[in-house]
Amino acid sequence: MLNTFSSAISPLLDQRMPGHALPAGLYTREDVFKADLDVFFRRHWIYVGLECDVPEPGDAHVIDLGSSSIILLRDDDSQIRVLHNVCRHRGARLLDSGTSIVSKLVCPYHQWTYELDGELAFAPHMGTGFDKTCKSLKPVHFRSIGGLIYVCLSDNPPEDIGTLETVMRERLAPYDIANSKVAFQSEIIEKGNWKLTIENNRECYHCSSNHPELCVSFIDLDFGFDPASLSPEDREEAEQHQALYEARTKAWEAEGYPSAAVEQLVDCATNFRTQRLIIAGAGESQTPDATAASSKLLGSMTRKDLGDVHLWGHNCWHHFMGDHAVCTMIIPLSADETLVRTKWLVHKDAVEGRDYDLDKLTSVWVATNEQDAQLVARSYSGVVDPAYEPGPYSPFTEGQLDNFVTWYIDRMRANGY
Numbered sequence: 001m002l003n004t005f006s007s008a009i010s011p012l013l014d015q016r017m018p019g020h021a022l023p024a025g026l027y028t029r030e031d032v033f034k035a036d037l038d039v040f041f042r043r044h045w046i047y048v049g050l051e052c053d054v055p056e057p058g059d060a061h062v063i064d065l066g067s068s069s070i071i072l073l074r075d076d077d078s079q080i081r082v083l084h085n086v087c088r089h090r091g092a093r094l095l096d097s098g099t100s101i102v103s104k105l106v107c108p109y110h111q112w113t114y115e116l117d118g119e120l121a122f123a124p125h126m127g128t129g130f131d132k133t134c135k136s137l138k139p140v141h142f143r144s145i146g147g148l149i150y151v152c153l154s155d156n157p158p159e160d161i162g163t164l165e166t167v168m169r170e171r172l173a174p175y176d177i178a179n180s181k182v183a184f185q186s187e188i189i190e191k192g193n194w195k196l197t198i199e200n201n202r203e204c205y206h207c208s209s210n211h212p213e214l215c216v217s218f219i220d221l222d223f224g225f226d227p228a229s230l231s232p233e234d235r236e237e238a239e240q241h242q243a244l245y246e247a248r249t250k251a252w253e254a255e256g257y258p259s260a261a262v263e264q265l266v267d268c269a270t271n272f273r274t275q276r277l278i279i280a281g282a283g284e285s286q287t288p289d290a291t292a293a294s295s296k297l298l299g300s301m302t303r304k305d306l307g308d309v310h311l312w313g314h315n316c317w318h319h320f321m322g323d324h325a326v327c328t329m330i331i332p333l334s335a336d337e338t339l340v341r342t343k344w345l346v347h348k349d350a351v352e353g354r355d356y357d358l359d360k361l362t363s364v365w366v367a368t369n370e371q372d373a374q375l376v377a378r379s380y381s382g383v384v385d386p387a388y389e390p391g392p393y394s395p396f397t398e399g400q401l402d403n404f405v406t407w408y409i410d411r412m413r414a415n416g417y
Contacts, residue, residue: 009035009417011410021390022405027193027314027383033335034193035263035341037066039415040314040408042153045161045270047316048072051080051147051178052345053099058116060105065331068153070140071095071105075116082151083118094137099126105137143184146256148173148318148327158269160260164313167274171258171309176299180345183278183324183352184362188340190373192380194315194332197340200376201317205397210375213367217279248278248307258308265403269411270313273400277308284366285321287366296347306315314404326365329386336380342369 008031015023026032040046046065049072053061060073069085071094083105092109095102101266104121105106105114113122118137120372123130141152145168150161190197200206207215221238230238253257259276281290284304292304301322309320319326325345330338344362352358382388393402 009412013412013417016405016409017390018406019395020392021199021401022195022408023390024383024388027195027380028335030335033193035391035412035417037332039412039417041065041332042068043158043415044154044411045143045150045152045157046162047148047313048330049149050180050182050327050343050345051144052180052182052348054080055151055181055348057098058101058103060095060102061099063096063331064097065153066266069093069097070151070153072149073102073116077117078115080142080149081117082142082149084138084140086138087112088120088135089123096162100159106361107173135362144178145169146175148172149178153271160264160268163264164272166268167258167262168311171274171276172320173361174257174300175309175325177320177325177345179348180298180325181348181350182343183346183350183356184344186312186342186359186362186366186369188342188369188373189333190340191336191408192338192376193335193383194330194338195378196376196383197330197338197372198314198404199401200372200379202312202400205394205396206375210371211368213288214286216281216288217286217364219278219280245278249276252276259307259309265400265408266407268407269414271404271407273310273312276306276308277310277392280309280322280326283307285323286319286326287360288363292321294323294346294350294362296350296355296359297322298325298345298347300345314407324361328369335383338376340369340373388404 012023012025047064049061054072054074057074057076057078060071063070063072071083071085073081075081087107087109089107089112092107094105104116111124112120113135115121118139120132120135123132140151140153142149142156143165145165180368187329207218221241227235249259249362261275263273265271265273279285279290284290284292286308287293304322306322311318316329326342327345328340328342330340332338342365346356350356
C-alpha cells in the first residue's frame with residue numbers, strides 16, 4: 001500500500017539536485033514532517049537515552065516521540081527495559097513525561113497494574129475468565145550500545161544496527177558510560193526543522209566565526225578546508241596537522257584505542273560516523289581552557305590525552321573524553337521546532353565541587369548549543385522565504401551534509417515516499 005503522502009512528496013524528492021541543499025518544502029511542509037516522523041523516528045534506530053538515566057531498580061524515564069511515548073526503566077532484576085507507555089486496557093498513558101521512581105506501573109485511569117518487566121499483575125473487575133497473560137505491556141526493540149540506548153518503534157527494525165554496535169562497544173568500553181551519571185541536562189527548542197539542526201551539526205564551516213568557546217578545543221579544519229583559500233602559512237599548518245592526525249591515530253590504535261574514522265553514511269539504513277579527534281590547546285577536554293573538567297576520569301580511563309571520540313547518528317551527536325562525555329539527541333516537535341536535549345556525564349562517583357566544577361564542565365557546549373539554535377532559526381527563516389533556492393554545498397567543508405541529505409532522500413524513497 002502506498003503511503004498517504006507519497007504522491008505529494010515524491011516530486012519534492014525528485015527536485016533535489018546532487019550537491020545541493022533540499023527544496024524548501026522538505027523543510028517546511030506539514031505532510032513532510034509527518035512522513036519524517038514515520039520514516040526516521042519510527043522505522044529507523046534512534047538514540048533516546050542512557051542506561052545511567054535509570055541507575056536503580058524502579059527508576060523510569062519517559063521519552064515522547066511524536067504521537068508515541070516510551071518508558072525506559074530498570075526492572076527489579078536491574079535489567080534495562082523499554083516499554084510502550086500505553087495501558088493495554090483503554091490506552092491511557094501510564095507515566096507522565098520525565099523521570100519517576102516506581103515499584104510497579106499503575107495506570108492512573110482504572111488501576112491496571114504491571115510489573116516492571118511489563119507483565120500485567122492486576123486488572124480489577126475483569127472477571128474470573130479474564131486472561132492476563134496476553135495483556136502485558138508491549139516491548140520496544142532496543143539495544144544498549146556501550147550504555148547508549150537505541151530504540152526502533154517498528155516491528156521490523158533495520159538489521160544493520162549490528163555494525164554500529166560492534167564498532168562502538170569496543171570504542172566506548174574504557175569510558176563505562178553505563179556506570180556514569182548525568183551531572184547536568186539542558187533542553188533547547190530550536191526554531192527550525194530537524195534536518196537543519198542535523199545539517200548545522202554536520203559541518204564546521206561556521207565554527208570559527210560563530211563558536212569561539214568551542215574553537216579553543218575543537219579544530220574546525222578537521223572537517224575540511226579549501227587549500228586554495230588558505231595562505232601558504234595556513235596551508236603548511238593544515239598539512240602539518242593532517243600529518244599529526246595520521247601519526248596520532250596510528251599511535252592510539254597501537255596502544256589499543258580504536259581511533260580511525262568508521263562511516264556508514266549512504267546505501268544503508270542505520271546512519272552513523274565515529275572517529276577519535278585530536279583536542280586542540282591543552283588537549284584534554286572540551287572546556288574553556290581545554291583542560292579536564294573532572295579530576296575523576298570516566299570508567300577505567302587513566303589518561304587525559306586520548307582526544308574526543310565523536311559519534312553521529314541521524315538524531316544525535318556525542319563526544320566522549322577522558323573526564324566527561326556530552327550526549328545530545330534531537331526530537332522533532334513540528335516542521336519548524338526541534339527539541340535539542342543535551343546531557344553531560346561524569347564518573348558515577350564524581351562529586352560536584354570536589355572532583356569537577358559544573359560551569360567548567362558545561363559552559364562550552366551550553367554556549368555552543370545556544371549559538372547553534374540562533375543559526376538554525378536564522379536558516380529556517382530564510383528557507384521559508386519565497387526567494388529561497390537550494391544552494392550548493394562546499395565540496396571541501398560540507399561533504400557530510402551532502403551525505404546526510406542523499407541518505408535522507410534514499411531512505412524516504414525506500415520507504416515508499
